[in-house]
Amino acid sequence: MNRIKYASWFFLYLYLGILPLLVWPHYRVLVLVLGGIGATLVLLLLWRIIKDDLLFYGYNLMALLTLPLAMQFYNPYSMETIGVGYMLLTLLLLHMYMLRFKNKYEMIHRDTVIYVILASALGYLSVYLFMYYPIGYGLWGAIALMALILFMLYLILRPESKKRRNAP
Amino acid sequence: MVMYFVVMIFFSFVMLSPLPIFLSLPIIWLVLLSELWGEPFIAVKRAFEEKRYVEGNKVEFYYSLKGKGYYHVKDEVNTLTGYCRKKKEIKKNVTLDKFGMIKFRKMNIYVEDPLGMKVFVKNKKDRGELRVYPRIEYMRKLRITPRKTRTILGDYPSRRKGIGLEFTDIREYVPGDSMRHINWKATARTDRLMVNEYESERTGDTVILLDVRRFYKGAGEYERLLNASVRAAATIATYLSRTRSRVGLVIIGKGVDWIYPTYGKRAMYLIFDRLLYVRSKKLSALPFDYGKFIVSRFFPLNSFVILISPLLSWDIDDAVVELLARGYDILVISPTLVGEGEDLASRILRAERMVRLRRLMLYARVVDWDIRYPLTSILKVMR
Numbered sequence: 238m239n240r241i242k243y244a245s246w247f248f249l250y251l252y253l254g255i256l257p258l259l260v261w262p263h264y265r266v267l268v269l270v271l272g273g274i275g276a277t278l279v280l281l282l283l284w285r286i287i288k289d290d291l292l293f294y295g296y297n298l299m300a301l302l303t304l305p306l307a308m309q310f311y312n313p314y315s316m317e318t319i320g321v322g323y324m325l326l327t328l329l330l331l332h333m334y335m336l337r338f339k340n341k342y343e344m345i346h347r348d349t350v351i352y353v354i355l356a357s358a359l360g361y362l363s364v365y366l367f368m369y370y371p372i373g374y375g376l377w378g379a380i381a382l383m384a385l386i387l388f389m390l391y392l393i394l395r396p397e398s399k400k401r402r403n404a405p
Numbered sequence: 406m407v408m409y410f411v412v413m414i415f416f417s418f419v420m421l422s423p424l425p426i427f428l429s430l431p432i433i434w435l436v437l438l439s440e441l442w443g444e445p446f447i448a449v450k451r452a453f454e455e456k457r458y459v460e461g462n463k464v465e466f467y468y469s470l471k472g473k474g475y476y477h478v479k480d481e482v483n484t485l486t487g488y489c490r491k492k493k494e495i496k497k498n499v500t501l502d503k504f505g506m507i508k509f510r511k512m513n514i515y516v517e518d519p520l521g522m523k524v525f526v527k528n529k530k531d532r533g534e535l536r537v538y539p540r541i542e543y544m545r546k547l548r549i550t551p552r553k554t555r556t557i558l559g560d561y562p563s564r565r566k567g568i569g570l571e572f573t574d575i576r577e578y579v580p581g582d583s584m585r586h587i588n589w590k591a592t593a594r595t596d597r598l599m600v601n602e603y604e605s606e607r608t609g610d611t612v613i614l615l616d617v618r619r620f621y622k623g624a625g626e627y628e629r630l631l632n633a634s635v636r637a638a639a640t641i642a643t644y645l646s647r648t649r650s651r652v653g654l655v656i657i658g659k660g661v662d663w664i665y666p667t668y669g670k671r672a673m674y675l676i677f678d679r680l681l682y683v684r685s686k687k688l689s690a691l692p693f694d695y696g697k698f699i700v701s702r703f704f705p706l707n708s709f710v711i712l713i714s715p716l717l718s719w720d721i722d723d724a725v726v727e728l729l730a731r732g733y734d735i736l737v738i739s740p741t742l743v744g745e746g747e748d749l750a751s752r753i754l755r756a757e758r759m760v761r762l763r764r765l766m767l768y769a770r771v772v773d774w775d776i777r778y779p780l781t782s783i784l785k786v787m788r
Contacts, residue, residue, distance in 0.1 A: 294408075301409060302416060305425040313424040322428050330431070337521060342475045346488035348519040352438050359438075360431035392407055392436060 241345055245335035252328040253277065253300065259307040259321075266309065273303030297333050301326075319364050327357045406432055406522060439522040445474030446525050447489060447516045451509075453535070460504045460540040468495040474516040480531060481509050488519075503628075504635060506681040507535040538677050539635045542781045544644040571604035610651045610666045612704050613638050613676070614696055616714030616721070617658040618689035626742060633740040633776040634713050635680050640780060641711055646673035653704055657696040659685045663703065697724040706732045713738045716761045717754065726768055735769040740776045 253274050260266045280296035304325055311318040330353045338345040413429035450469040458464060466483055470476065470493040478485040483497050509531040516525040575591050578598035591599035615638045621627040638654070645652040651666035654676045662682075664675050700710060710733045714721060729735055739762060746752075765771050774783055 298409060298412060302412070305413075305416060305420060305422065305428055308424060309420065309422060311424075313422055313427060318424070319427055322424070323431060326428055326431055330435075334521070338475060342477065342486040342488065344487055346475070346519060348488070348490075352435065352442075352520055356431045356434035356438055359434045360427075363430050363434070364427050389407065389410070392440075 241335050241339045245332045248328045248332040252325055256303055256307045263310060270303055270307045273306055300329055323357045323361050406436055435520055439518055439520040442518050445516040445518045445523055447472030447476045447514060449478050457536045458501050459538050462501050464499050466497040474518050477515040479513045481507055501537045504537045504539040505684055509533040536681060539639040539680060541640045541643050542779050544640055544781050547644055547784060572601055573604045574602040575599050576602055608650045610705050610708040611645050612653045612700060612708050612710045613641055614655045614710050614712045617683045618691055619685045620717045630715050630740055637713050637738055637780050639680060642673050642676040646670055655696055655699050656683055657691060658683045661695045661699055663699050693718050693721045693724045697728055701731055708733055710735045715740055716758050722761045722764050725765055729768050737765055737769055737771045738774055740774050
């Protein structure tokens with residue numbers, strides 16, 4: 238079962254390894270990206286020592302934020318850019334889920350992997366629809382944004398959420 | 406995940422680029438998929454074959470899970486983790502390596518959806534118990550017998566002559582003697598009627614006085630001594646329950662507990678059930694005088710007291726001498742951890758124990774038992 242752990246670490250290091258390649262000629266941003274990777278590794282090291290959930294989510298967030306930094310010179314409306322970005326994001330998400338479930342439940346079910354890959358595919362499809370069938374800016378854009386914010390607020394404040402940090 | 410999404414939106418404003426928003430879309434899809442998946446939930450049922458086991462036995466636990474999600478279920482013995490889609494049957498083999506009572510009081514159930522966003526937590530009230538009895542050694546015959554017996558017929562040879570199996574003497578016939586006991590060879594030799602005399606076999610009261618007070622902070626030493634003492638008590642109780650003598654028990658451990666002498670298997674099961682609770686987590690400050698008081702107050706004066714104690718407390722030898730003075734017959738079985746701990750404190754403890762042991766040897770029968778060897782091998786050669 239250690240294969241899951243090896244795979245999860247492989248995904249993270251692959252993700253962190255590809256990030257500097259994306260900004261190779263732009264040295265200023267390269268420094269920023271390397272700083273982000275460094276911060277990720279420091280938080281990762283701390284997490285391996287302290288084993289606190291907050292640090293786990295911290296280093297993953299740092300790795301996630303480094304991705305848009307590394308891709309800032311690419312055209313954000315290009316489907317190729319989005320595709321590369323989503324592939325890298327999938328690597329990071331797979332790392333997160335594999336490591337978390339392996340540590341907590343000593344296994345990861347294929348359902349989780351399928352959902353992660355499906356989410357990336359659906360995200361890509363959403364962007365594709367947005368690019369080729371835009372709902373328009375202005376009024377409709379504002380309504381869509383408000384709806385999104387309300388949905389997010391509902392998700393955050395819903396009463397039946399029973400998540401506990403100190404759970405086993 | 407929602408936090409990641411919010412941070413990405415914020416980052417998009419900081420970078421003045423739509424890319425972080427685009428990159429956050431899979432995250433929001435994960436949240437949506439988790440919502441569509443539904444609420445994680447699992448109901449657990451547990452079963453096992455028997456209620457009573459002996460140390461070292463294997464038990465098969467059967468768990469039946471209904472529900473969906475990643476689960477982490479914990480009861481008094483097992484911890485189950487994994488993923489359940491609808492139904493799952495789990496078989497778990499457990500070796501019961503410690504004697505004692507296992508009471509199932511609560512079961513913690515923690516379930517998550519496959520994306521780790523929704524949680525179901527339940528501390529369920531649990532029922533059931535497992536009794537793990539101490540392992541015993543088979544003892545065919547204990548050669549140590551009480552010096553004082555009761556008037557009721559039993560298995561112990563007494564000093565009185567009467568009905569029994571062991572031949573002791575020949576004497577002249579007196580009216581009232583049974584014809585069956587006439588020794589015809591001796592009669593022919595002496596030209597007078599002679600009869601055989603037999604050793605009368607009587608019953609006796611035996612009290613197992615078990616000293617399991619915790620003096621060690623280290624769990625390892627305590628466990629080893631406790632296991633040895635309890636196994637010895639259980640072995641002797643099993644043997645005595647086969648004889649026609651009454652067996653009682655006094656335990657000095659967390660507190661003082663006793664069972665008044667009774668006969669047969671009832672005594673054995675009563676003692677075994679009481680032995681399940683002797684394990685203590687706290688150090689004991691109980692003086693041995695309590696044990697002495699219980700024995701002298703509640704048990705008959707001619708009882709045979711089998712004291713099982715590591716002789717680690719300072720007041721034990723005086724108490725034993727006092728019991729002897731009151732008329733009790735005492736056998737001391739002292740389990741030892743030979744060669745354990747070469748530090749100064751351990752050496753002092755061992756030296757003190759030896760002094761106590763030598764003092765007791767002057768008055769009572771003493772067995773210095775190295776617990777690496779079986780108790781029966783030592784008792785076989787004792788008289």
